[in-house]
Amino acid sequence: MNSWPETLPQSVYIDYELQPRSGLLSSTEARNPTRNRTYPECSATFSMTVSAAQLATFRAFYDTTIQQSGEFSCPWLEDLGFDFHFVRFLSSPSWRMSQAPGQWVLTLPLEILAGAEMDGSDVDIFPPEES
Amino acid sequence: MSAWPTALPAPLRAVNITPGSKMESQEQASGRRIVRNWGHVPPDRATVQFRIQKDLEPEFNYFWHREGMDGTWFTATWLTAMGYADHKARMLGHPRRKGVNPLWSDFAVTLLIYPSAYCVDPEPWPSESGA
Numbered sequence: 001m002n003s004w005p006e007t008l009p010q011s012v013y014i015d016y017e018l019q020p021r022s023g024l025l026s027s028t029e030a031r032n033p034t035r036n037r038t039y040p041e042c043s044a045t046f047s048m049t050v051s052a053a054q055l056a057t058f059r060a061f062y063d064t065t066i067q068q069s070g071e072f073s074c075p076w077l078e079d080l081g082f083d084f085h086f087v088r089f090l091s092s093p094s095w096r097m098s099q100a101p102g103q104w105v106l107t108l109p110l111e112i113l114a115g116a117e118m119d120g121s122d123v124d125i126f127p128p129e130e131s
Numbered sequence: 132m133s134a135w136p137t138a139l140p141a142p143l144r145a146v147n148i149t150p151g152s153k154m155e156s157q158e159q160a161s162g163r164r165i166v167r168n169w170g171h172v173p174p175d176r177a178t179v180q181f182r183i184q185k186d187l188e189p190e191f192n193y194f195w196h197r198e199g200m201d202g203t204w205f206t207a208t209w210l211t212a213m214g215y216a217d218h219k220a221r222m223l224g225h226p227r228r229k230g231v232n233p234l235w236s237d238f239a240v241t242l243l244i245y246p247s248a249y250c251v252d253p254e255p256w257p258s259e260s261g262a
Contacts (some may be wrong), residue, residue: 023162037162055214060151069154069166088166097144111164117188 001086005061008054011020012077015047018080018112042082042112043090047105054094055104064092071113084115133205134157138190141209142179142240149176149212174245177213177220180229181238188236195226204250219250 004010023040024033050058066072071088089108095106151173156166183191198205204219223241230237 021162025160025162036160040162041164052214059150059214063172067168068152068172069156069168089154090156090164092149092154094147094149096147099144 002065002070004072004074004128007057008061009048009050016080017045018040019043033050039114041114044087044110044112046076046108048108048111049098049100049103050095052102052104055106058093058106062089065081068092073115077112082112085112086111086115088107133203135205135207135209136190136194139194139235140182141183141212142227143237145180146213147178148244151175166219170248174249175215176223177242177244179240179242181226181240182235183238184235185233187254191226195222199226201256202253203231204247204252206247208257210244215244219249220244220248221250 020042021040023035023037025036063070069089071086073086076087090109090111093106095104095110098105138180143144153168153172155169156164159166199222202221204221206219210218210220220242223243226238226240228236229239
C-alpha cells in the first residue's frame, strides 16, 4: 500500500475533524433501522500548512502515486486511535494561500477504513463485511 | 493565444484551489463506497480576487468582454506564483463584483487552470463573410 510522503507534515498537531458514519441503511429511518455496517467508515478532514515545494510533492503523490482515488496509510492515524487503518480520498482536496508568504493550507477530505494486522503470530483480522 | 494584460494586477492572496478530479464514487447498498477514475483530468479550479483600481476597470472589462467571455485561454505570469509553471487559465462564469468603492473594486473570479498542451481555444463565431 502507498504511504503518505515523508517530506510532507507527519504531525498529529494538525487540524482535523472526525465524523463517524451511522452504519445504517438509512440514517433517517426512525422505526426499523437496518444496520448494514458493523464497523462503519469514518469521514475525516485534515488540514495542514505546507510550503510550495511540499505542495508540489503532494500534487505528484495525489495525481501519480495514488491516481486520485487509491488508498494509502497515514502516520498520524495511530495517534488518533486508528491502529491498522488506512485512508482514501472522499472528494477532491483543496488548498488556499496562507497569510504566511509561500505557505499553503492544505485540506484533505478522507475516509478512514479498517485494515488488518498481518504481522506477528497473533493475527487479528477485523475485516469489513465485504472484501 | 492571449495574455493577461500587463497593466492589470495579479490576484490578491485569497486564492483557493481545487484540483480537477476524475474520481467517480458510488455508495453501495451495503454502505461501502466504490471509487473509480473516469475520463481525463479536468482543469483545476481556482477562486481568486482581483483588486482593480478605478482607472483600470475599463481595461479589465475590455479584457473580460473580448477574451474572458468566450472562454479563451490566456497566459499570466502570476500563475507561476500559484504553483503552475506551464499552464494557461480561463475565466469561468462572470466576474462577481464584490466591493465597490470610489477608488477600487474587488472582482471574484473563478479560473480554470490547465496545462498549456491541453488548452484548445474556442472556435470563433462564424461570420457571414467567413473571415
